[in-house]
Amino acid sequence: MTTSPSTAPRAAAAEPVQLWSVRKVYGSAAGEVTALDDMTVSFQAGTFTAVMGPSGSGKSTLLHCAAGLDRPTDGKVIIDGTDLGPLDETALTLLRRKRIGFVFQSFNLVSALTAEQNVALPLRLAGIRPRGTEVRAALAEVGLAGRAGHRPGELSGGEQQRVAIARALITGPAVLFADEPTGALDSRTSRDVLRLLRSLTDHRRQTVIMVTHDPVAAAHADRVLLLADGRVVDEFATADLPVRDAGPGGREGDGGSGPVRRELGAEAIAARMAVLEASC
């Protein structure tokens, strides 16, 4: 990940999400709020990035602009090699459908549909008849093999979030955005969901960008981006964090030293956050 790419856009395969001088201003002339201030940032393929920052730092706006949910006031967003600027609403929707997956704090499942139908929804929206095996495989991958026929109301929060993740992945997106994916879950369920996200990057080289305010969640990422007042104020790899009793850095696959390592990483991230907030 590079925060200041100085040359022309790099190959889409290497950096599926690129933001160039993106500015986002909300409100009218009277009460203008600059949520993103000339932000240039890109995300490398196959990495797990956590975006952190205090409330109002612009982290959600960054996600919305990067995901094509919101249009920036100025600047350019390139997803998987496509500039979002000239796209109309329908073209943007089609791009989102094919290339982008979302997971949100509030799960956002369609309550009238079963878990299986929810997962198949993006395919059906794309006019593809979903194959039952494909959908069930996706559910099995998130550990919900037996819950295909349940409606969201009959699933726990963690299960609902897994359905949402399965749905986000069904189209094979270039990037998965997660907005506070553990915000509505208890710590135990949170850990399961975070592990699931981690394993996606580890095993499928899935690019994941997650907005969170929880250092524990951020500790699961490869990189952490700290925002304040619409700017990137700090960025670091979790592997570089000064951690006492640190095992071998980088990505861990086993659950042995991982949790301990992440717990310690979370402390270090929290410390950096505290410094940042104090300086604001």
Next chain:
Amino acid sequence: MLSMGLETVRGRWSGFAGAFVTLCLGVALISMTALVHVSASPHVPDRYAGAGVLVRTPVVEQVEGFFLEDRPWSPETVAELTGRLRAIPGVAAAVPDRSFYAQAVAAGRPVPADLRGYGWASTALAPYEPVAGRAPQRPGEVVLDRDLGLSPGSPVTLLTAAGPAPYTVTGTLDAPGFHVTDAEAARLSGGVRVIGLVTEAGADLAQIERAAREIVGGRGEVLSGDARSALEPRSDERIRWIGTQVLTGMTVLAGFASIFVVASTFAFGVVQRRREFGLLRLVGATPRQVRRMVYGEALAVGSVAAVAGVALGTALAPVLGDLLVEAGFEPPGFSVRIEAWPLAASFAAGLVVALLAVWSASRRAGRARPLEALREASVERRTMTPSRWIAGAAFTATGIACAVATAGAEPGAAVNLTLYAAMALIVGLTLLAPAIIPPVVRVVTWPLSRTRGATGVLVREGMLAAVRRTAATTAPVLVTVGFATLVTGMTQTTAAAVATDRTTAVRADAVVLPDGTPGLSDAAVAAADGIALLPTTVYAEGLPPLEASGITSETLTRAADRLRVVEGALETAEKGDDRPAETAGADEGGEHGTTDEDGEHEAVGEGGEHEATGESGKREAAGGGGVIVARWLADERGWRPGTRLPLTFEDGRSETLPVTAVVADAPTPILLSRDTVRSHDPSALTPEILVDGAVRDEVIGVRDEVIGGRVLDPGAYARQARTEDDRLVWIFTLILAGMAVGYTGLSIANTMVMSTVDRASDFRVLRMSGATPRQVLGTVTAESVIVAGLGAALGVVVALPALLGMGSAMTRQIGAPVELVIPWPIVLAVVGGCLVLAVTAAAIPTLAAVRRTR
């Protein structure tokens, strides 16, 4: 995406229940009216069913809503045609059909069952069973309906246009009507319009028809087979036409109300489900796909509702048919046939209505943005868009324009115009509701913000914060009350205006009206000794049949100021009478003519319009064989006083009469002398007699002798619905208003339930903040009461300007102040109904929600 729609409907049917019920009822009504409409076709009258070939006078196209009889043949033509038709090989007899007014009198009261008399020969045209007894052979003998219960040989009093007369029953038939000798029928009736051909057994009908056509040429029309149904009585045709108006009104209203309620249901549902649509957009649905999904939902609900509606309509159509016959909107003997295509059409109409209704909602759903799925509380967006302002204003203006136009319209058209006015106002106001309602709520609920308890504040702030919800729930109440007030108020004000018109028209002390009879006989007129118009029909070359009235010179004198002479002079005034000129056009001389004491009048022959001036002025009275013409007709035809008009009368004879005056305000387009009318139309009846005070007591004393009439004082007369038409219009109005109110009531319940169900989380928060279930219920009830009261008040406020506009237009038209009549009992009943409905519809889901949170 259509299948997505289906699943959504299955998943949340409660949100679609209102739309379903509305559509189902709408389709039921449409299929019912379609079946009735298709079934309402004319059939061959029984009286002619036995004649293979019939000849009738040429038909002249009439203005919509007029059903006057066509011009009869002259007696010479009848004689000639009859002679030549009888000579056709295979024709046994050619029977000129004569009919006249006749009614039996039993115990001093007219029997209302049979009202027509015929010549005996015409029984040959009908497949009646043989007479029990014998045919009439002498004047004063009659064969009558077996159902009257009179046996041959017994005496009977028959009331005809001349008055009661004694007859002897010589036989009975299993058929309606009174059959007298042909000679007597000729004396009692006007002209002949139908000649029936009695054919010999085995005769070639087609050949006879051809021969008859050759003989008749342009002088008539030859009918056989099913075409004979064209001979059904004009009165039946008229009843069916009225029935069609009612059915059209009902269908239009059902379609409109269905669209309105379904559209508001879906619109409201879409607002509530913005998050859901945003979510779909988030997951990758294009706006088009979201729109199609909403259409899919409408289609799913629509097709199920349409099937149910068609089934319901098919089951209920015969009931509606019977009701229409009973109310007088369809001729007796009408029955409903079930046919496939009206049902298929109704089903399709149901789907079209559903899709039309969902059009705007689907557009709004398609505009939902993906980010809306991420917002916790739905933030109220701008409630009034420029297009909404423009459309709302345009509809409201149209509605007011229609309301004003109602004043000058014919009664039949007026009801439909009223309906259009109400519908346009409804749409306009619903569109403007989000703009109108918040300021009103703010003012009305201001006292609540001063109260000590929490409920007041909660109610006020809740209503203000959710403008759209408040508007959505107020609108149907506004519409219901507004519609009821407007429609019933318009009809009642019109009726009151007509009554005012009547009382100002004649300053009589008493009025004699027909009672159990279609009109009053000359004997009744003589007994009452009042003044009366004698209506008839006249025929001028190149014109549709014209309504005319016979009027005595005395009546003319009394009505002079009402008629408003434009040109010419009404009549010769009494000697020394210095009645002032009514208009500039009525020149001095014309008013100082002389009149013959014996009332005999000379024909006006020479009459150049202003030659009638001066002391030697001629008798221009209609009674003198002159013609008074309504201005519109005179202008249209270029007639002026002095123009000589060739007119054909009810008996087929023609006379050339001079125009004596053109008047602005005539009861019928043409006024003639009463004697002229009576001499040409022996069967004409008098609709009402105006009696002076001097003779009033005497008249009331002889009431029993005025057979078939009753005496009313002017007040009772004004209140009396003068005609059958008034009664039909009122029933029609009640049906339409009832339907509309039923529909909008449905809409009230629907929006109330939907909005309350949607607020379950609010109630939970209230309960957690320490509100007792009773307090929550109290808040909701208070809100519902305010919403209903607000809607009712706005509804009345909205209806008033339209009614006032109509009233003032009528005042101008009539020239006397018209009082605005609002049937308050009906309006209050509707308001009460709305209140109960709104509170119940809100309280039940609240209770359920509060219980769940316990």
